[in-house]
Amino acid sequence: MTQPKGNDNLSRRVGSPAELTRRRDLALNIAAEAGALALEMRAKGVALAGHKSSLADIVTEADQAVEELIRNRILAEFPEDGILGEEGGVLNDGASLCWVVDPIDGTVNYASGFAQYAVSIAVVSGGITPLDWQEEIGVVSAPALGETFSAVRGGGAYLGRQRLTINEGIPDAGALIATGFGYDPATHAGDLARVKRVMPIARDIRRMGAASLDLANLAAGRLDVYFERGLQPWDMAAGALLVTEAGGVVVGIDCNRPSNKMLVSGNATMVAAVLNLISE
Numbered sequence: 001m002t003q004p005k006g007n008d009n010l011s012r013r014v015g016s017p018a019e020l021t022r023r024r025d026l027a028l029n030i031a032a033e034a035g036a037l038a039l040e041m042r043a044k045g046v047a048l049a050g051h052k053s054s055l056a057d058i059v060t061e062a063d064q065a066v067e068e069l070i071r072n073r074i075l076a077e078f079p080e081d082g083i084l085g086e087e088g089g090v091l092n093d094g095a096s097l098c099w100v101v102d103p104i105d106g107t108v109n110y111a112s113g114f115a116q117y118a119v120s121i122a123v124v125s126g127g128i129t130p131l132d133w134q135e136e137i138g139v140v141s142a143p144a145l146g147e148t149f150s151a152v153r154g155g156g157a158y159l160g161r162q163r164l165t166i167n168e169g170i171p172d173a174g175a176l177i178a179t180g181f182g183y184d185p186a187t188h189a190g191d192l193a194r195v196k197r198v199m200p201i202a203r204d205i206r207r208m209g210a211a212s213l214d215l216a217n218l219a220a221g222r223l224d225v226y227f228e229r230g231l232q233p234w235d236m237a238a239g240a241l242l243v244t245e246a247g248g249v250v251v252g253i254d255c256n257r258p259s260n261k262m263l264v265s266g267n268a269t270m271v272a273a274v275l276n277l278i279s280e
């Protein structure tokens, strides 16, 4: 079985360790402020601001307000950096470091009253798509769960101050597998077919509704593998670094980089097994 190598095609370092540490500290502070705003707005109810790809794909006023807070805080400290945000698009395209922001990942959970949502903030270099960027910093903060995950490339992944390590191998009892389903009904049959194909190696399936937290939970050893088709760049940027810094790999279906076509993540043995099954 060929094992995926992960993100080994991009290894150059943009930004000194000190520059990255400053941005990591800022990302942690911003995530705390953004999470507090999300909680405060949620306590007052949910105001729908619109829809995106379908009626199921909603934007709330909190998504917009939280992203605005994050953008303003980044620009106040690093006006030369790029920003790619779920709600506000691209700013300063071509900057050597770009912040990739999902203000509320798991918006449907947020609107429905589930705690499984997160502020996801990454800093990447080398491009503004997962196919060509290198994740440098990742922060995933779940305000309603009181958990904040963080990583700087080369420095390990952490939940608070606790260092994270991904699970090894394939468990004898079967793997705890997380996945997700996009908002486009046309893709659901394919998504379900892939779930059926991985069931022979599954202990059970989880569909929790926030990709950044699926990746964070994988980094923390709470899950064995996670795969999903149709993810956007901001869904995966920060969480992918948490996984690689915890010793895992994050790949696509036909190359070593994830994209909206597919993301598969876990330890290399687990990922190879899932890739074999879903590629059949």
Ligand code: LIP
Pocket: 086, 102, 104, 105, 106, 107, 108, 180, 181, 182, 183, 209, 210, 211, 212, 228, 230, 231, 232, 235
């Ligand atoms: C969501 C993801 C979720 C995925 C949805 C969507 P949003 O992000 O985190 O797991 O299945 O397709 O992308 O839209 O709540 O930021």
